[in-house]
Amino acid sequence: GEKVEQHESTLSVREGDSAVINCTYTDTASSYFPWYKQEAGKSLHFVIDIRSNVDRKQSQRLIVLLDKKAKRFSLHITATQPEDSAIYFCAARRTGYQNFYFGKGTSLTVIP
Amino acid sequence: EAAVTQSPRSKVAVTGGKVTLSCHQTNNHDYMYWYRQDTGHGLRLIHYSYVADSTEKGDIPDGYKASRPSQENFSLILELASLSQTAVYFCASRHWGGWAETLYFGSGTRLTVL
Numbered sequence: 001g002e003k004v005e006q007h008e009s010t011l012s013v014r015e016g017d018s019a020v021i022n023c024t025y026t027d028t029a030s031s032y033f034p035w036y037k038q039e040a041g042k043s044l045h046f047v048i049d050i051r052s053n054v055d056r057k058q059s060q061r062l063i064v065l066l067d068k069k070a071k072r073f074s075l076h077i078t079a080t081q082p083e084d085s086a087i088y089f090c091a092a093r094r095t096g097y098q099n100f101y102f103g104k105g106t107s108l109t110v111i112p
Numbered sequence: 113e114a115a116v117t118q119s120p121r122s123k124v125a126v127t128g129g130k131v132t133l134s135c136h137q138t139n140n141h142d143y144m145y146w147y148r149q150d151t152g153h154g155l156r157l158i159h160y161s162y163v164a165d166s167t168e169k170g171d172i173p174d175g176y177k178a179s180r181p182s183q184e185n186f187s188l189i190l191e192l193a194s195l196s197q198t199a200v201y202f203c204a205s206r207h208w209g210g211w212a213e214t215l216y217f218g219s220g221t222r223l224t225v226l
Contacts, residue, residue: 001171046214049213098162100145100215
């Protein structure tokens with residue numbers, strides 16, 4: 001099955017700087033790539049996604065890039081704020097399948 | 113706002129005992145999922161369901177059963193709890209069809225098996 005690798009297990013940035021979290025996947029048939037955020041002691045909630053028919057998507061300070069050739073996608077958080085501190089999970093889903101495969105998570109700390 | 117409610121929030125069980133985790137959604141979603149979260153493993157799918165009275169195995173179903181008696185309710189059952197099943201369990205729901213892909217998660221159940 002699909003394997004999603006999340007390369008940074010922890011990441012620290014200064015407030016106002018950008019943070020980048022990288023993920024790779026193995027299944028070329030994967031077509032949907034969401035990101036979820038888990039704040040301390042809380043559940044996961046959706047933040048942004050990208051589909052395989054585009055290579056870039058932006059929602060306010062969040063940018064997702066997809067490189068299908070390299071089977072890599074990344075989350076860029078610009079102008080980071082302390083409330084961005086959380087664990088971020090990338091995931092992938094294959095067309096026609098119902099399972100979402102998650103990376104292991106990246107713990108992002110934004111230092112004020 | 114989509115709502116997924118899990119109960120209990122936390123539970124301590126004894127090895128060999130039976131544990132039932134419950135999930136209720138008011139989203140009118142077709143799909144429901146049970147994931148477990150372990151440090152260093154991210155989330156892994158145990159069981160899922162796309163319609164009442166039917167469940168499907170995920171990637172790590174061994175030692176778990178699931179039950180979907182209605183569209184709103186989805187339970188995870190550990191018939192003989194083991195130490196290795198200590199984890200945080202998340203239920204999620206999702207609409208089927210169109211571009212609606214977002215998973216809506218419950219607040220999680222922290223299960224400790226002693």
